[in-house]
Amino acid sequence: MKQSRTPLHALIAGIGLLGATALAHAGEVEVLHYWTSGGEAKSAAELKKMMAAKGHTWKDFAVAGGGGENAMTVLKTRVVSGNPPTAAQIKGPSIQEWGNEGVLANLDPVAKAGGWDTLLPPVVANVMKYKGNYVAVPVNVHRVNWMWVNPEVFKKAGAKIPTTWDEFAAAADKIQKAGFIPVAHGGQNWQDATVFESIALGVGGADYYQKAFVKLDAAALASPTTEKVFDTLRLVKKYTDKDSPGRDWNLATAMVINGKAAMQFMGDWAKGEFTAAGKKPGTDFICAPAPGTAKAYTFNIDSFVLFSQKSKDMKVTNDLAASILSPEFQEVFNLNKGSIPARLNMPKTKFDDCARLSMDDFVATSKSGGLVPSFAHGMAMPSATQGAVVDVVSNFMNSSMSSKDAVQKLIAASKKR
Amino acid sequence: MSPSPSGAQLTLHEGSPSMPSLQTASASRFGRLVDVVLPKIVVAPTMVASLVCFYGFVLWTAWLSLTESRILPKYEIVGLVQYQELFSNERWWAAMKNLGVFGGLFIFFSLAVGLLLAVFLDQKIRREGALRTIYLYPMALSFIVTGTAWKWMLNPGLGLEKLMHDFGFSDFTFDWIVNPDMAIYTVVIAGVWQSSGFVMALFLAGLRGIDDAIIKAAQVDGANLPTIYRRIVIPSLRPVFFSAFMILAHIAIKSFDLVMALTNAGPGLATDLPSIFMYQHGFNRGQLGLGAASAMIMLATAAAIVVPFLYSELRSQRRG
Numbered sequence: 097m098k099q100s101r102t103p104l105h106a107l108i109a110g111i112g113l114l115g116a117t118a119l120a121h122a123g124e125v126e127v128l129h130y131w132t133s134g135g136e137a138k139s140a141a142e143l144k145k146m147m148a149a150k151g152h153t154w155k156d157f158a159v160a161g162g163g164g165e166n167a168m169t170v171l172k173t174r175v176v177s178g179n180p181p182t183a184a185q186i187k188g189p190s191i192q193e194w195g196n197e198g199v200l201a202n203l204d205p206v207a208k209a210g211g212w213d214t215l216l217p218p219v220v221a222n223v224m225k226y227k228g229n230y231v232a233v234p235v236n237v238h239r240v241n242w243m244w245v246n247p248e249v250f251k252k253a254g255a256k257i258p259t260t261w262d263e264f265a266a267a268a269d270k271i272q273k274a275g276f277i278p279v280a281h282g283g284q285n286w287q288d289a290t291v292f293e294s295i296a297l298g299v300g301g302a303d304y305y306q307k308a309f310v311k312l313d314a315a316a317l318a319s320p321t322t323e324k325v326f327d328t329l330r331l332v333k334k335y336t337d338k339d340s341p342g343r344d345w346n347l348a349t350a351m352v353i354n355g356k357a358a359m360q361f362m363g364d365w366a367k368g369e370f371t372a373a374g375k376k377p378g379t380d381f382i383c384a385p386a387p388g389t390a391k392a393y394t395f396n397i398d399s400f401v402l403f404s405q406k407s408k409d410m411k412v413t414n415d416l417a418a419s420i421l422s423p424e425f426q427e428v429f430n431l432n433k434g435s436i437p438a439r440l441n442m443p444k445t446k447f448d449d450c451a452r453l454s455m456d457d458f459v460a461t462s463k464s465g466g467l468v469p470s471f472a473h474g475m476a477m478p479s480a481t482q483g484a485v486v487d488v489v490s491n492f493m494n495s496s497m498s499s500k501d502a503v504q505k506l507i508a509a510s511k512k513r
Numbered sequence: 514m515s516p517s518p519s520g521a522q523l524t525l526h527e528g529s530p531s532m533p534s535l536q537t538a539s540a541s542r543f544g545r546l547v548d549v550v551l552p553k554i555v556v557a558p559t560m561v562a563s564l565v566c567f568y569g570f571v572l573w574t575a576w577l578s579l580t581e582s583r584i585l586p587k588y589e590i591v592g593l594v595q596y597q598e599l600f601s602n603e604r605w606w607a608a609m610k611n612l613g614v615f616g617g618l619f620i621f622f623s624l625a626v627g628l629l630l631a632v633f634l635d636q637k638i639r640r641e642g643a644l645r646t647i648y649l650y651p652m653a654l655s656f657i658v659t660g661t662a663w664k665w666m667l668n669p670g671l672g673l674e675k676l677m678h679d680f681g682f683s684d685f686t687f688d689w690i691v692n693p694d695m696a697i698y699t700v701v702i703a704g705v706w707q708s709s710g711f712v713m714a715l716f717l718a719g720l721r722g723i724d725d726a727i728i729k730a731a732q733v734d735g736a737n738l739p740t741i742y743r744r745i746v747i748p749s750l751r752p753v754f755f756s757a758f759m760i761l762a763h764i765a766i767k768s769f770d771l772v773m774a775l776t777n778a779g780p781g782l783a784t785d786l787p788s789i790f791m792y793q794h795g796f797n798r799g800q801l802g803l804g805a806a807s808a809m810i811m812l813a814t815a816a817a818i819v820v821p822f823l824y825s826e827l828r829s830q831r832r833g
Contacts, residue, residue, distance in 0.1 A: 169796045176585060190584075193799055197585050283691075283780055339670035341691040341780035479584075483798040487604055487782060494693045494781025505603075 123412035126155040127400070128174075128184035130167045139429040146419045152412055157181055175199055180403035183416055186232070187399045188223060188475040194401055195226030201404040203230040206414040210421060215439050217462045220397060223475070231401055233420040234438035236430050238396040239454045240363040240470040241294045241389045244349065244370070245382040249276050249358040258387045261298055261328050268335040271358045279332055280348040280357035283341035285490035287348075289472035291332060291361045292489045296325045298388030302466040305392070309485075310469060310476045312510040318503065326492060326499035332361075333493055341494065352381070361386055363396060363473070367434040367450055383450040385457075392466040393457050396473035397438060484509035571812065578805035586801060595806035605807065608785040611697050612814075615704070615786065616765035622705045623761050624754070627712025632742065634713070635720045645717070648710040656707065660774025663703040664690070693783035696776055700768075700784055703775055708764060712757050719753035720746065755826050759819065766815050787811050 125147050131140045144154040159167040171184050186194060194200055207230040224232040245257055253274035258264035268278035297305045300321040307316035349369040351357040370381045400420060402413045419425055426437035431446060436455045444452050461467040469475035471482060488509045492502045579590045599605050630648055634641055666672040667690040677685035689695035723746060731741050769788040776784045787807060795804020
């Protein structure tokens, strides 16, 4: 960032953008990503093809480990040694943390040329900017506050798909009596936090969520609502099976698919598991917003930050940024991944019902103010704060801690920076 | 031969300008040089590697622990804030307590089981070689494999509990791994399973080193077998206990992969250990300074246990 502010650099960037063919000496693109599983790897291959079409060679730099924690460790060593890749998969407030380190490239020229300010909703654009300059490109939007339902199990138990947390308790009781597991859950800390944030959104509403978990307002966190959120989390825990600790999210999804369990609270990446098992949305499984969150939307946006390079040639960087936001890539990628494009006004024809609902709600909530970042997926808090909050939630899930104590611990955790 | 001609010959020899003689002289000087320098050259790379990779990085970590490093290292020293932060962190103390429970039980049971196996194997039994290999085999696995295998075996829905239910013992429960109060003991079980065979091998080597004559003499004096073991064999295994303790203690303190594979520090944070705390804060949560501080405390803990032990052991050896 520091370097890229010099006029010379901006000039070169501009030339690189305008005179793409004139200066056509192809560069090497190195993209650090953690898309190593089936559908995701396909998407990465698509990006590779697009960059090859522009005459760049692609050097794959995939680091396995779905959450990207391993990838970050590798990235740090590369950046510290002064040899950063072209781009890396980094999202949410972490973009600001990397911006503070002064190692990111300025994408304003390519953003202006591509009209990003009109293509992206302001909430999304703000995440991509560091001090007003674009430093990152979004690839997709995941909705986190989904509830995945096996309608067959609900029918057998004679229960109704809940739209509030009170209805949830009634339905879960019936399902349990009918001999099914009401909630499929994987007891890993991020999954605990995923359920927790859907409950917080449903019990307290978007305003409360925004104050408590985005602004980390102590008064909102100390309010009785937070205690009610924890009480509800305990209730959900009661309806999970005892083998859940340590279970991976996709195994929990499989329980819903097989009809062992009735529902799962998980982001829209779970859809991939259903479709891979040959299930059809609407008939074999139902995607519904988590109870009480129909008018709200917790988003989780994957994005790439681009690093400033030693060579001042911005062509590779700009080409990559433009390709990622191109309609072709956004469509292919999101069809594979189960998410929706970050770019607005994309044709919906190829997407399924769940994705269409997500796209409509995304636009609607961005106007109504119900669009909030998911803290469990690293979109709302600095990583240190997020870690501490997730620790509290997960500890609460796995101990007999009272809701009152949990609120106090949550307030303490929210002050960690 | 009289001394004078040989002396003359020598002078002549040394004085002569012929090439071969010069070569011999320089070769012998070179040989002496090689004797002195070569060992140093050979040892130098490992020396440098251990200086840089061990002591150098310890110093670097110590420095980082005094800074406010976030996701990348910063070098401006701000004092002991990271240590204050660490000592007021509940999760850190829970992790230390877990390490105490795990480390204590792991070392004790590994020593006990290892010694017992070694004593049994030492009874001149048939097929000793095969049995020894079987017991030693877990050591050949990495902790990741051990952790994953035990995760499946201990999982109530997949492993032991389900097996017993399928056999018809429907009251059987063994759900420690999903029970936050008991999960740490499953780590002990898996750790002991992995390491006790190795401890057995150490003890077995020690047992074989004991002079038969002493035992024969004790038998002549009318001592029975338990007494011989209690009064003669086990005390003479003292150095083996020492080595085994050192190895087990450092396995316990640096233990990371076993827990990651077995419970992933869960349920909740019930099996969190300082090494996992260090990794998550240093590398995942952008709190490199705090991670470095916790690493320094781990080093200090290890030193506090090992150094006095080492000191007393070496001193008693010098006296004895």
